[in-house]
Amino acid sequence: MKIALTLITAIFLGACQQHADEEVNLYSARNEALMKPLLDAFSQETGIKVNLISSKADALLTRIKSEGNNSPADVLLTTDAGRLHRAKLAGIFTAINSATLDKAIPSQYRDPQNQWFGLSVRARPIMSTQAATQMAITRYEDLADPLLAKQICIRSSGNIYNQSLVAAAIEANGEASTETWVKGLVANFARSPQGGDRDQIRAAAAGQCSIVVANTYYLANMLSNKGNADDLQAGSKMTVIWPNQEDRGTHVNVSGAGVLKTAPNKNNAIKLIEFLASDTAQKLYAEVNFEYPVKVGIELHPILKSWGTFKADPLPLSKLGENNADAVKLMDRAGWK
Ligand code: FE
Numbered sequence: 001m002k003i004a005l006t007l008i009t010a011i012f013l014g015a016c017q018q019h020a021d022e023e024v025n026l027y028s029a030r031n032e033a034l035m036k037p038l039l040d041a042f043s044q045e046t047g048i049k050v051n052l053i054s055s056k057a058d059a060l061l062t063r064i065k066s067e068g069n070n071s072p073a074d075v076l077l078t079t080d081a082g083r084l085h086r087a088k089l090a091g092i093f094t095a096i097n098s099a100t101l102d103k104a105i106p107s108q109y110r111d112p113q114n115q116w117f118g119l120s121v122r123a124r125p126i127m128s129t130q131a132a133t134q135m136a137i138t139r140y141e142d143l144a145d146p147l148l149a150k151q152i153c154i155r156s157s158g159n160i161y162n163q164s165l166v167a168a169a170i171e172a173n174g175e176a177s178t179e180t181w182v183k184g185l186v187a188n189f190a191r192s193p194q195g196g197d198r199d200q201i202r203a204a205a206a207g208q209c210s211i212v213v214a215n216t217y218y219l220a221n222m223l224s225n226k227g228n229a230d231d232l233q234a235g236s237k238m239t240v241i242w243p244n245q246e247d248r249g250t251h252v253n254v255s256g257a258g259v260l261k262t263a264p265n266k267n268n269a270i271k272l273i274e275f276l277a278s279d280t281a282q283k284l285y286a287e288v289n290f291e292y293p294v295k296v297g298i299e300l301h302p303i304l305k306s307w308g309t310f311k312a313d314p315l316p317l318s319k320l321g322e323n324n325a326d327a328v329k330l331m332d333r334a335g336w337k
Contacts, residue, residue, distance in 0.1 A: 025051045060076060077256070078256070081256070082160045093261060101273065121292035125240055146187070170323045202234050242308070
């Protein structure tokens, strides 16, 4: 009897031990406050503990490379397809075959070799103050029109969101035509590029310019209770213009993740990415950071709904990474600081 009890206790402790051992190490370039509710929901559902390391995207990539085969990292999570492609080129990811991910994520939002998966969509449309009525802007290409001289505020060419915007234009219009466009766009800058997307909206609201190119989640953040009163007022002055609805569609990008080839907890890594593509997590992305879900049929946040629906550029986002170097050189030649 005593032996049997000891045996049962041993088995029980063994099971607990195994449970406590279930973990996944996430290297994340995303805001911790944004990821926390998603990761808590994952742990609650699966019992897998998430060890979160947060830092800048480039720093995480360098760290993974220097840790080499001993890296504890299972998953790298970052924004922008351009960065995900860079990580793929660095050879740190492994291909994942998951029917769940293939089904949840449209093919243009994942790597063709399944090395990274988009998990939230960010749109980068044109925004304008009501005052900008000199001409009807319907396309990104319109931003090079001399009628818009000194009207445009946009952040620097060092920013990957703008590099990806130009990379998408190269894919749509070719390099020569894109260079002419970027030169015209730069000629219309109201000021030398400075600050982030929110700063462009603030500048437009203050009358320094009337047209901005920015990711929608920044505007939504300003319009929500999460921002401050000045931002709410600035954001309220902006109208969202969905560009290129009659042709290629509005430029979109993703945040996403890949599993590392050296992952010590590969199965849990796959489970985490699958969870982030689930209905529960997709809805949370929209609620916490005002991004668009990658998965179709997920309820949108009311602020996002207020801007109406739009046609997104169906370009496979791996192209943003492939064209990144050409885009950077082109922006430099065109004098985009
Ligand atoms: Fe951002």
